[in-house]
Amino acid sequence: MQYLSMIEMAKKTGIPTNTLLDYFYRYDIFFREYIIEGGIKKHPLSKIKIITAIHALTKNKNWIVEKNIVDVLMNQFPDQCPMADAQSGSQLINSTQKAGEPGNDVIAPAEALMPKTEDHLLDHFIKHSPIGIFQADLNGKLELANPELAWMLGYESTEQAIENIKNLNDDLFAEKEVSQDFFFQLFEAEEVHRYRAQIATQDGRTEEVLARARVIKNDKERYVGYYGFLINISDLKNAEDKLLKLNQQLQRISRVDGLTDIPNRRCFDEYLDREWKRMARNKQNLSIILCDIDFFKVYNDTYGHQAGDECLQKVAKAIESMARRPADLSARYGGEEFVVVLPETGIEDALTISENIRFKVATLKIPHENSKVRKYVSLSLGIASVVPDPTQVNGPEMLVGMADQALYRAKEGGRNRSASMQKR
Structure with missing residues (x-):
C-alpha cells in the first residue's frame, strides 16, 4: 500500500501543512515520526493515533474540508479502520471487536482514547x-x-x-x-x-x-x-561501533606503511620516544638497527618499479620475522631503508640480530644482476646502542644519528655487512 506523506495530504485536502501538523501534535507529539515525510507506517500505535486525530478533525465544524481529510486519512487503513459515519463522530470500530478489548490493535472509539483524568493521563x-x-x-x-x-x-x-x-x-x-x-x-x-x-x-x-x-x-x-x-x-550503539571501527582503520592507516604493511616512520618515531623514556627510567640498553638495500636504485632501473615494490615487501617481511620479541619493532624508515628498535638489548645482542637479518634476506635469493656486491639483493646495516640519559636533549634523534653513521661505515666498508657504534 502506498502511504501519503504530510505534504501529499495537504495537497489532497487543501489544508496547510503546518495547520494539519499542529492538529496531530495536539494529540500525540510522537505522531510526527509516523506521518511526516516518510508517510504513515503500519505500526499498532499509528493506527490508534490516526483514529484519534480523525475523530478530532470531524468534530471541528469550522473546517469546510474536514470530510475530505477524513476520506484521505481513512484510505490509509481501509482494511483495518472501517468508518460508519465520520462526519457525526460515530464509533470508528470494527464490528467484530469491542472497545477496550485486550489484544485488539486499533480499536476503541476515539473518545475512549483521549485521557479524561490524571489517572487516565x-x-x-x-x-x-x-x-x-x-x-x-x-x-x-x-x-x-x-x-x-x-x-x-x-x-x-x-x-x-x-x-x-x-x-x-x-x-x-x-x-x-x-x-x-x-x-x-x-x-x-x-x-x-x-x-x-x-x-x-x-x-x-x-x-x-x-x-x-x-x-x-x-x-x-x-x-x-x-x-x-x-x-x-x-x-x-551501532553508530558508535561503526565510528570506532572507522577510527581504528584510520589509526592503522596513519601508522602502517601502505606498501609493506609494517609500521611506518611516524609509528617508529613515537615508539622510539616512548622506549627511550622507559629505558631511561629502567637504566637499560636501547639499540636500533638501520637497514639499507644495496644499490636499490639500480635494482629499480633494471627490473622496474613493480618488481622494486615486490622486493621491498619481501625484505620487510624478512626483517619483521627477525624482530621476534613483543617489545621489538620493525618499521619502514623511508624509501629502501628499514629500522628495528630493540629495547633491553646491548650492542653484542643487537649485532647478532643484525647479522641474522642480513642472512635472512640473503636466503631469499632475490636476483640483482647489476649489483656491485653480489648477484642477489643484499643489506647494509648500521647498529647503535646506548643506555638512555633522561637529561639528554633530543636523545632519540641522537641515537638515530649514531645508527646512520654506523650504516655509512658499513657502506664504506664494502656493503653487505653490519657496522656498529656504542655510546658508553
Missing part, C-alpha cells in the same frame, strides 16, 4: 510511551509492563511479558551477572542512572539499552519493590 502516557516501563516486587515478580517494554523483549503483549518473565532480578538483561550488578547497585543506592547493558529478546537477538530504576518504599521506609525505564539505544 498517566495510563495513556504509560501505554503510548516510546520507552519501556516496568514495575516489580522485591522478588522480581513483574507487576507492570507497558507495550514498548513487551515489544523490546520480544513479547506480543504486556500480559504475555508479565506471564513469562518469572524473575526480573535475574532476567532483565542478557547476562545474569549484569542483572545482578544492576540490582546490587539499585538496592545499595536506591537509584540507578544511565546504566548501559544488553537485553535478550525472545527470538535470540540482543538490543542495547539505557536503563534507569528506583526503589519503591512503604510508609515505614522499607523496600517493597522498584520501577524503572529502558530506552533502546541499539541504533546509537
